[in-house]
Amino acid sequence: AMMNGMLHLASPVNRDRIIFKFPKWYTPEACLQFKDHFHTQVRTACQERNARTVGLKISKVVVVGDLYVGKTCLINRFCKDIFDRDYKATIGVDFEIERFEIAGVPYNLQIWDTAGQEKFKCIASAYYRGAQVIITVFDLADIKTLEHTKQWLEDALKENEPGSSFIFLVGTKKDLLSHAECERTESDAIKIAMEMQAEYWSVSAKTGENVKEFFFRMAALAFEQSMLKELEKNDETIAKIGEGDLISIDKVSTENSDSRIPANISCC
Numbered sequence: 710a711m712m713n714g715m716l717h718l719a720s721p722v723n724r725d726r727i728i729f730k731f732p733k734w735y736t737p738e739a740c741l742q743f744k745d746h747f748h749t750q751v752r753t754a755c756q757e758r759n760a761r762t763v764g765l766k767i768s769k770v771v772v773v774g775d776l777y778v779g780k781t782c783l784i785n786r787f788c789k790d791i792f793d794r795d796y797k798a799t800i801g802v803d804f805e806i807e808r809f810e811i812a813g814v815p816y817n818l819q820i821w822d823t824a825g826q827e828k829f830k831c832i833a834s835a836y837y838r839g840a841q842v843i844i845t846v847f848d849l850a851d852i853k854t855l856e857h858t859k860q861w862l863e864d865a866l867k868e869n870e871p872g873s874s875f876i877f878l879v880g881t882k883k884d885l886l887s888h889a890e891c892e893r894t895e896s897d898a899i900k901i902a903m904e905m906q907a908e909y910w911s912v913s914a915k916t917g918e919n920v921k922e923f924f925f926r927m928a929a930l931a932f933e934q935s936m937l938k939e940l941e942k943n944d945e946t947i948a949k950i951g952e953g954d955l956i957s958i959d960k961v962s963t964e965n966s967d968s969r970i971p972a973n974i975s976c977c
């Protein structure tokens with residue numbers, strides 16, 4: 710099974726998981742980043758990825774929110790392209806690994822589906838740690854689930870470094886609302902998203918509306934952030950090597966004891 714799993718990861722990624730262009734936001738009112746292309750540094754690093762970015766890139770995503778809001782259906786629509794109208798409660802947690810190729814680089818998302826039922830909360834919260842993305846989900850047709858999203862987010866944030874996760878607020882079951890109803894709920898949701906510093910999306914797992922767009926956007930933001938972090942780490946390593954060199958240069962200049970040149974000038 711292990712062998713199969715590894716072969717699976719080595720095979721080419723599905724054609725509809727290839728991202729070239731930076732995916733767009735849903736609404737400018739609650740959007741994490743305004744831009745339509747990858748960071749130049751990231752693009753360059755992706756082009757020379759063999760030299761600089763080694764290893765299997767994987768980011769953790771956790772999906773939280775009240776029971777019955779449609780977390781499992783949202784994940785299943787994207788990962789398996791299916792929709793199940795029968796409700797089966799998530800017991801504790803479940804996860805999917807979704808493979809992408811972004812700007813030419815293989816990339817994986819580990820998507821954790823957590824249970825909304827109160828009795829599973831302590832099991833589920835054990836999986837919140839180390840989330841690069843937190844998705845708080847509510848049901849557009851059930852306004853009290855929107856009110857609960859702040860609490861869900863707070864619980865997820867407790868387990869993570871401040872400012873280390875991208876936050877999304879997602880309203881599901883868009884198909885159940887008229888255009889006017891949807892707009893009304895959206896404007897409430899956008900206010901909450903702004904308070905949460907989250908990006909807002911309305912989706913339907915039933916019809917598939919905005920599902921792929923949402924996951925692509927999330928994957929691209931998470932990918933870019935992890936590439937930037939990696940580049941920063943590489944730069945630090947290079948800087949440290951540089952420091953070492955400077956110390957030896959200092960030594961040389963001290964040993965030469967040329968009194969007209971202060972030793973520290975060689976730093977620049």
Ligand SMILES: Nc1nc2c(ncn2[C@@H]2O[C@H](COP(=O)(O)OP(=O)(O)OP(=O)(O)O)[C@@H](O)[C@H]2O)c(=O)[nH]1
Nearest residue numbers: 776777778779780781782794799825882913914915
């Ligand atoms: N009409 C419609 N129904 C949906 C949609 N998404 C989910 N549902 C229905 O809502 C119910 C709950 O969906 P789930 O995905 O199981 O909900 P959940 O948030 O994972 O629930 P827990 O696992 O208990 O936390 C199911 O009966 C789904 O068929 C949607 O986009 N439109």
